[in-house]
Amino acid sequence: MASPKKKLQGLVAATITPMTEHGEINFSVIGQYVDYLVEEQGVKNIFVNGTTGEGLSLSVSERRRVAEEWVTKGRNKLDQVVIHVGALSLKESQELAQHAAEIGADGIAVIAPFFLKPWNKDVLINFLKEVAAAAPALPFYYYHIPALTGVKIRAEELLDGIQDKIPTFQGLKFSDTDLLDFGQCVDQNRQRQFAFLFGVDEQLLSALVMGATGAVGSFVFRDLSTLCSN
């Protein structure tokens, strides 16, 4: 089973993908971005190509290059770089997962396919399992964001028995306002060492009270990072 060098916790910055005025990715500023996060915001974990990073609006080749640049520029500066590799195509998602492993990322996260949607837990788990299997040594996080995917399968239901199917499963990035579901995820998995990363900045205080072990956020990092470490 994949075990991260250190449990992913505290604040994880959801990075934007910097662009030039011509709509090309501005790779040249990613090094400065790493320094800004570490030195000015006190954040050493990042979540790349997610919602804030507009990963699903990038081509596979752009996603690969963005991931590479963050891993390279973050080396010896960042603690963990998690790459979102979700896609509508299982093959693309697997390619991105394998690539994340090859470049030395610290974890991968995957959203539910959102056009032809999984209609029940088993179908969703089977998709996630196939992606996770493409990077068998990398910690795997499920990215639950039902408002954007339209996949309403409750996270608590999904987590039940998930490590039997996905041995690399390490945690949940929970981007939903259903705190009852979030609380049940935490409560029913107390004996497991899962990371429970909350993704709605506006409700972070409540989520911390309910047992969030960290947050993936895109706002005011310094303030959130203090909250998450206390």
Ligand SMILES: CC(=O)N[C@@H]([C@@H](O)[C@H](O)[C@H](O)CO)[C@@H](O)CC(=O)C(=O)O
């Ligand atoms: C959907 C979204 O962008 N969520 C943000 C929040 O920081 C969000 O911007 C904030 O709560 C404002 O609604 C983060 O959780 C980052 C995130 O989910 C991502 O980039 O994948």
